[in-house]
Amino acid sequence: MTTQDHRPRTVGPRHHARARASESRQLPLYDAGSVEVPYVIQGAAEVITRDTWWDEHSHPTHELLWNERGASTATVGTRTWTVTPSVGLWVPAGVRHTGWTPAGTWQRAAQFSSHAVPSISADPVAVDVTALLSLLLDRLSEDGLSDASRATTEAMVLDVLAPAQTQLLLQVPTSPLLAPVVEVLRGDPADQTTLAGWSARLGVSSRTVTRTFVAETGLGFSQWVATARAQHAIAMLARDEEIDDVARAVGYGSASAFGTAFRRVTGVSPGRFRSM
Incomplete structure (x- = not known):
């Protein structure tokens, strides 16, 4: 059992x-x-x-x-x-x-x-x-x-009391094909492996990886990675960690690049989110 x-x-x-x-x-x-x-x-x-x-x-x-x-x-x-x-x-x-x-x-x-x-x-x-x-x-x-x-x-x-406009939600894929992607990003949200890199590592086409992500999560590879990183960043922001430090920890080269990606996922900037 x-x-x-x-x-x-x-x-x-x-x-x-x-x-x-x-x-x-x-x-x-x-x-x-x-x-x-x-x-x-x-x-x-x-x-x-x-x-x-x-x-x-x-x-x-x-x-x-x-x-x-x-x-x-x-x-x-x-x-x-x-x-x-x-x-x-x-x-x-x-x-x-x-x-x-x-x-x-x-x-x-x-x-x-x-x-x-x-x-x-x-x-x-x-x-x-x-x-x-x-x-x-x-x-x-x-x-x-x-x-x-x-x-x-x-x-x-x-x-x-009413549903929010934006949900801080991550759908985690469960297929064996995507399990290595999930495991790596669970351990290191700053991992920089690209879609092409993962395709080569998994031995399938980029189209197959993208199609599987969309089927299981409703998001393409890049969108899913950005959402996973935002989820991790939110926990760090809630601990009042510096935005520059959070940006580096989740894989962005600058606070501005992080802010743009974070805003796409959550609808607000990191600074605004922390002050809410």
């Missing part, structure tokens, strides 16, 4: 994280709505002190994930979303997912009763964590909030 590794397949130097103290957390698998909860919205917060893997689990409630500080990832199947202070992730009730949260992250979550709240999407989707949404969710955690005030605040949360 074999076991499947459900840990998120993010692209980046994961071996560095494993070298530090880490832990793996196991949570139950629930079907949507299988547990009645005594609330409409309930929040939770935790400062993660060790690099933490969240093994595959699901909730009877809808879940909104975001961070007060730092960047983490959540994975559903082959799709990995980056979660930050400004871009959260909505996970519908019953959807199985895994997670990765580096040490130092101030993690936030809110559970929404699946009986009282319809999901804003049938599938996981990014959510803009605006200042207003953050303030409303904070208010629900206040002690002594009256039932009437809670109901009003919950209604306001549901009114402003």
Whole structure:
């Protein structure tokens, strides 16, 4: 009998994280709505002190994930979303997912009763964590909030909660042909191997590599690499690392080249993203 590794397949130097103290957390698998909860919205917060893997689990409630500080990832199947202070992730009730949260992250979550709240999407989707949404969710955690005030605040949360225009999402290909590409970029997002170089290394045509990337991820080779690098860069920016250092770490010769590529993926500049 074999076991499947459900840990998120993010692209980046994961071996560095494993070298530090880490832990793996196991949570139950629930079907949507299988547990009645005594609330409409309930929040939770935790400062993660060790690099933490969240093994595959699901909730009877809808879940909104975001961070007060730092960047983490959540994975559903082959799709990995980056979660930050400004871009959260909505996970519908019953959807199985895994997670990765580096040490130092101030993690936030809110559970929404699946009986009282319809999901804003049938599938996981990014959510803009605006200042207003953050303030409303904070208010629900206040002690002594009256039932009437809670109901009003919950209604306001549901009114402003909506899918984001831009998702920090990376679809990871699973075909054996592309596995070496994924493995190299997981270890070194600055790797400069070109499409022609990979074609020669894999013994197939450039057209075959491109066609396989598009079929599995919806992106061509260059777009996928840029997205993988942006995902890694976001985690570094969330740690307040210098933009020049981030640019070099993810394979760009200058901050301006990095900024152009980052903006194409995320819709904002690295500096603007860090200040959001």
